[in-house]
Amino acid sequence: MGEPLTAPRATTAAPLLRADGLTVDLPAPGGGEPVRVVDGVTFDVPAGTTVGLIGESGSGKTMTALAVIGLLPERAATGGELAWRGENLLRPGTDWHRVRGHEIAMIFQDPLAALNPSLTIGRQVGEILRRAGRPRAEVRRAVADLLDRVGVPDPVRRMDAYPHELSGGLRQRAMIALALAGSPSLLLADEPTTALDVTVQARILRLLRSIQQEQGLAMLLVSHDLRVVAHVADEAVVMYAGRVAERGPAGATLRRPAHPYTRALVASVPAVRTRTALADPLPGAPATPANRPSGCAFHPRCSLARDRCRIEVPRTREVEPGRWSACHFAEEVIGS
Template sequence: MAQHEALLQVDGLTVDLPGTRGDVRVVDGVSFDVPAGSTVGLIGESGSGKTMTANAIIGLLPDGARTGGRLLWRGEDLLHADVARRRKARGHEISMIFQDPLAALNPTQRIGRQVGEILRRDGVGRAEVRRRVVELLDRAGVPDPAERANRYPHEFSGGLRQRAMIALALAGNPSLLLADEPTTALDVTVQGRILRLLRSIQESDGLSVLLVSHDLRVVANVAQQVVVMYAGRVAERGPAPQVLRRPAHPYTKALVRSVPAVRTKTALADPLPGAPATPANRPAGCPFHPRCPIAQDRCRVDVPPVREVAPGRFSACHFAEEVLAP
């Protein structure tokens, strides 16, 4: 598949979860593409639906969840595939790096056994599993991988646990990595090392990466495309450099301003006012209107559709052209 051709197409994805007052639509009509060989950043505040979107792609949703729309994986709709097909895709074709490796890893099993689980399921012999586990840990930057394969997760530092998770995710030789806040619990130095590792692996293997993050600096450092979510919906999407330098949605603009400008003399941030809307308390009209400095009457009534406002730039704002204008 040629680079920039869509490997994954998320088309009108919806996720409904059961609640005490009925179902809650936590992902509402989300659409975007993940091109082959590229990194797409999925960003937004807590409760924006970005992690639930990633979980829906890999098929790890809570009991009772209902989904709609399409997930076209190389043209095949995985959302409506049978359980066996989705299980086969998970791990071998699409893998996930979870936000908290200590919670994701089994504390009662050695690291090597967990990394090699998918290989054993595929019928790989014991000696070959051992060799490939050591190779995977070494590739993920785990020092002395042969010895550390025999250790338990609690014996690893946070950075090494995340490297072990990366090795586990690569064991099935996937084409797409879903990375859910992979650097959140790490200090800045270790964050940089993990991001460089992911970028190196992506470039050498031609992997596609969907990077879920609330940190614009992380996304700006690695992503070619960005999808901004708010209250379970897409607010804006397009090429990362363009979106982050000249946003076409007031929410994206506010997010960018909320990041400390570390290269300036003041390094002051401009925090977003108010509390973020969530799918459970999504207001009528544009969900961002209670916090939006340019909101008008129609914003409180009419839901703005996601529309192309410039070549390759999409925004769900009635006044996107005005926001985009210099």
């Protein structure tokens, strides 16, 4: 995808969103003890920045994002704090109708599944505007403007199309327009380019970055693809088996990992490490919250694992200014 779209930006602003010890428990299939699928996750999303949630399938990335927007399964139980502009969203009585769509909006991985197949694109994009009581003609103009802003050609005609009548790239652009309709301050993007070919992926990522910069939005980007995170994220949060392995500035995290899991992820994607290096696939199968090993969850796959790693869960600690790692031997990882 070429060079990063922009250099990572430092910020000292108070975060729009702060997760502090966030936990999510889901009922176990067939009964039994609930499964902690998100376990003590902590990170900040400052205004105007992109934070990338990185990890393999089952690492807890999407569940974390769904907690942020209040779309967890009905029987999910949450703990810790999820502060939006200082207000804990996890407290009883949160007005999700005020938050969802208006302040925080989500771009889903598969727009064909997320969009209603029986409603036109224009009707779906304009729904939040109609609920606000805006006149029908005004809503149509606003929807056409939104579709035009996200690069949908001939937007007036495409408003009357159904999702299946658009290409994958145009459906994703329509999904972005729908997310922008409520003028949110934070976009959650869950694998927004996974189903698209490489050329369309790059266009969608550039579109998201452009919109973010124009409107000063914050973005929480969920991805298993380090190349995507390397190109657009300011901060990286690396998750494994429902826990944060490390977090810090995206550039430093991917250049000099402070956790063996991050280092293994980077080594498995040659385009992140170098243009000529061969990929080095991760050994073994990823742990999941339902079968999380004792001690450090990554220890069965880790070449640095020692007896301590098998027994003691590593605490998350600051290993360099602004960089945090949950590895007993993080300094050794950084220096290797």
